[in-house]
Amino acid sequence: MRIALDAMGGDFAPQVLVEGAYIAKDNLDVELVLVGDEAKIREIAGNRELPFEIIHTEEAIQMNEHPAQAVKSKKRASLVLAVEMLRDKQVDAVVSAGNTGAFVACASLILDTISGIERPSIGITIPTLNHPVFIIDTGANIDCKPVYLYQFAIMGMSYSHSILGIDNPRVGLINIGSEETKGNSLTKSTYTILKSIPNFVGNIEGNDIFENKADVVVCDGFIGNVLLKFAEGFAYTFERMIRGALADSVIPRSAKIFVDNAINNAFSIYDFSEYGGTPLLGINGVCIVAHGRSNAKAIYNSIKVAKKSVESNLLKEIEKGVASYVR
Amino acid sequence: MRIALDAMGGDFAPQVLVEGAYIAKDNLDVELVLVGDEAKIREIAGNRELPFEIIHTEEAIQMNEHPAQAVKSKKRASLVLAVEMLRDKQVDAVVSAGNTGAFVACASLILDTISGIERPSIGITIPTLNHPVFIIDTGANIDCKPVYLYQFAIMGMSYSHSILGIDNPRVGLINIGSEETKGNSLTKSTYTILKSIPNFVGNIEGNDIFENKADVVVCDGFIGNVLLKFAEGFAYTFERMIRGALADSVIPRSAKIFVDNAINNAFSIYDFSEYGGTPLLGINGVCIVAHGRSNAKAIYNSIKVAKKSVESNLLKEIEKGVASYVR
Numbered sequence: 001m002r003i004a005l006d007a008m009g010g011d012f013a014p015q016v017l018v019e020g021a022y023i024a025k026d027n028l029d030v031e032l033v034l035v036g037d038e039a040k041i042r043e044i045a046g047n048r049e050l051p052f053e054i055i056h057t058e059e060a061i062q063m064n065e066h067p068a069q070a071v072k073s074k075k076r077a078s079l080v081l082a083v084e085m086l087r088d089k090q091v092d093a094v095v096s097a098g099n100t101g102a103f104v105a106c107a108s109l110i111l112d113t114i115s116g117i118e119r120p121s122i123g124i125t126i127p128t129l130n131h132p133v134f135i136i137d138t139g140a141n142i143d144c145k146p147v148y149l150y151q152f153a154i155m156g157m158s159y160s161h162s163i164l165g166i167d168n169p170r171v172g173l174i175n176i177g178s179e180e181t182k183g184n185s186l187t188k189s190t191y192t193i194l195k196s197i198p199n200f201v202g203n204i205e206g207n208d209i210f211e212n213k214a215d216v217v218v219c220d221g222f223i224g225n226v227l228l229k230f231a232e233g234f235a236y237t238f239e240r241m242i243r244g245a246l247a248d249s250v251i252p253r254s255a256k257i258f259v260d261n262a263i264n265n266a267f268s269i270y271d272f273s274e275y276g277g278t279p280l281l282g283i284n285g286v287c288i289v290a291h292g293r294s295n296a297k298a299i300y301n302s303i304k305v306a307k308k309s310v311e312s313n314l315l316k317e318i319e320k321g322v323a324s325y326v327r
Numbered sequence: 328m329r330i331a332l333d334a335m336g337g338d339f340a341p342q343v344l345v346e347g348a349y350i351a352k353d354n355l356d357v358e359l360v361l362v363g364d365e366a367k368i369r370e371i372a373g374n375r376e377l378p379f380e381i382i383h384t385e386e387a388i389q390m391n392e393h394p395a396q397a398v399k400s401k402k403r404a405s406l407v408l409a410v411e412m413l414r415d416k417q418v419d420a421v422v423s424a425g426n427t428g429a430f431v432a433c434a435s436l437i438l439d440t441i442s443g444i445e446r447p448s449i450g451i452t453i454p455t456l457n458h459p460v461f462i463i464d465t466g467a468n469i470d471c472k473p474v475y476l477y478q479f480a481i482m483g484m485s486y487s488h489s490i491l492g493i494d495n496p497r498v499g500l501i502n503i504g505s506e507e508t509k510g511n512s513l514t515k516s517t518y519t520i521l522k523s524i525p526n527f528v529g530n531i532e533g534n535d536i537f538e539n540k541a542d543v544v545v546c547d548g549f550i551g552n553v554l555l556k557f558a559e560g561f562a563y564t565f566e567r568m569i570r571g572a573l574a575d576s577v578i579p580r581s582a583k584i585f586v587d588n589a590i591n592n593a594f595s596i597y598d599f600s601e602y603g604g605t606p607l608l609g610i611n612g613v614c615i616v617a618h619g620r621s622n623a624k625a626i627y628n629s630i631k632v633a634k635k636s637v638e639s640n641l642l643k644e645i646e647k648g649v650a651s652y653v654r
Binding site: 064128129139142143174175176179183184185187205206207208209210211219220221222223225226227228229230231232233234235236237238240241242244245246248249250251252254255258259261262263265266269 | 391455456466469470501502503506510511512514532533534535536537538546547548549550552553554555556557558559560561562563564565567568569571572573575576577578579581582585586588589590592593596
């Protein structure tokens with residue numbers, strides 16, 4: 001399997017991309033293609049052998065650029081070249097930690113969406129006490145129509161099944177009450193069309209996300225993105241509060257290491273670097289969106305997600321879902 | 328000061344209302360009026376003296392009733408009688424842990440809003456590492472117009488100043504990026520009008536809520552309500568994860584109590600019973616909305632919030648804010 005890395009995308013590019021590629025080379029059976037500035041990549045490699053194909057380009061899309069404009073004007077941007085390789089079947093998947101909006105725009109333009117899907121979408125897996133919950137959309141689509149949310153549900157079910165290994169995933173709709181009549185105009189209309197999915201369990205409130213009521217939780221990308229970032233900030237704040245409280249307490253020095261480990265374990269579950277990226281769902285090709293602040297481990301884990309998405313035939317799974325449910 | 332309690336409202340009414348009233352009687356200089364079923368209240372009091380005025384009624388609005396309909400049809404509901412007492416200046420404030428929608432409807436109908444405010448609003452204080460952040464609206468207003476969010480900002484500033492003691496509170500807008508052009512159609516339009524507030528600091532992402540970038544964070548009630556409940560579920564899950572990890576580790580028995588205390592301290596910060604209720608802002612009268620699952624301590628703390636709201640002249644503060652900022 002061949003996977004292209006956008007070596008110029010992300011807050012710590014190209015450093016973490018190259019280091020992540022080395023970890024992947026040692027641990028996964030994949031061929032990697034690094035798309036980016038060859039001189040910089042060689043500099044990072046240093047004395048090490050460079051067991052990757054390199055496609056050289058100096059052009060890159062920055063994090064703060066307007067997505068569609070950047071994709072159109074920068075024909076030789078590392079991201080654009082990587083996605084073109086996927087279109088031309090020179091690679092099986094693309095991983096980028098760069099500008100997410102640009103990735104969505106680029107993939108939509110060059111690869112198009114799966115038939116029956118109007119908007120590509122991204123989601124995130126939230127670990128709870130008992131099982132993972134997949135929240136979709138988390139930022140690709142801001143002002144949504146009910147039918148988009150319906151399509152997110154279908155794609156989320158496919159993801160939950162093929163990537164998270166959940167049989168017959170249940171779908172819930174993020175809302176402010178359990179009754180069908182609750183919500184804003186978007187969720188009320190969405191509820192009506194989601195009812196045609198046999199595994200639709202109804203509305204899910206913010207706290208229900210953790211209560212094993214649904215495997216896939218659907219929302220528009222505005223609320224999904226706020227929730228995702230809120231969760232990051234909240235986890236970080238909690239960790240600091242608990243560590244602060246512990247520092248003030250009189251626990252024997254010898255016990256502190258165990259307490260530290262326990263806290264590390266609990267919080268590592270919410271460490272995005274453990275999860276790597278998430279597929280851009282609904283696109284005709286495996287595109288893995290990694291976090292902009294990815295470190296090398298997160299890049300490695302994103303490459304793993306790419307490999308799993310290809311092996312588990314995620315695209316076919318989504319096509320199957322669309323065929324079953326989309327009218 | 329006289330405060331009326333809707334003794335029939337909330338998941339554990341009238342029990343927790345009566346017990347909360349006893350705690351308040353012992354700790355605060357207030358006169359309390361319990362509006363509810365006298366026989367039930369006397370039964371809970373048992374052998375204790377009953378140092379409260381009781382307004383007897385057997386009618387109550389249930390948690391799942393349609394708010395406006397219930398308020399209109401149940402003329403002698405405990406909530407309705409309590410709010411009428413406030414209108415007639417027989418009490419200085421009302422506390423209810425009952426149906427929030429009904430409380431909003433009832434207060435709007437009987438007391439009306441402050442001139443210049445179109446929609447009453449509720450918020451919540453989120454403690455962070457360094458300072459409290461007031462998020463408004465958290466559920467009173469679902470489909471919002473930009474001007475509502477503008478008015479929430481003004482009311483939030485008044486609350487932050489008079490109740491949380493913050494000078495010149497800074498206002499942020501919940502959004503998915505820091506740039507002015509980011510967001511959905513509601514936030515883009517809201518940004519434009521919020522710019523007229525000198526203390527407007529721009530967009531606040533989910534993680535920024537914890538980063539001391541703003542004192543008042545404005546959003547529509549849909550997202551505010553999802554966030555509020557998400558935070559509750561998240562904190563609970565975290566606590567269980569950490570306790571689980573600790574149970575599996577080999578910390579000496581003697582140290583466990585210190586670790587337990589540290590965790591209790593950290594999590595107590597997110598325990599809503601410590602905070603009590605939150606005022607229904609924008610209404611011509613002090614109405615305190617307590618959590619439906621309030622225990623006696625939460626009721627006591629809600630009575631404290633009522634007292635503080637009256638003493639700090641919260642209504643005048645909001646009127647002042649409206650006069651300064653609302654066109």
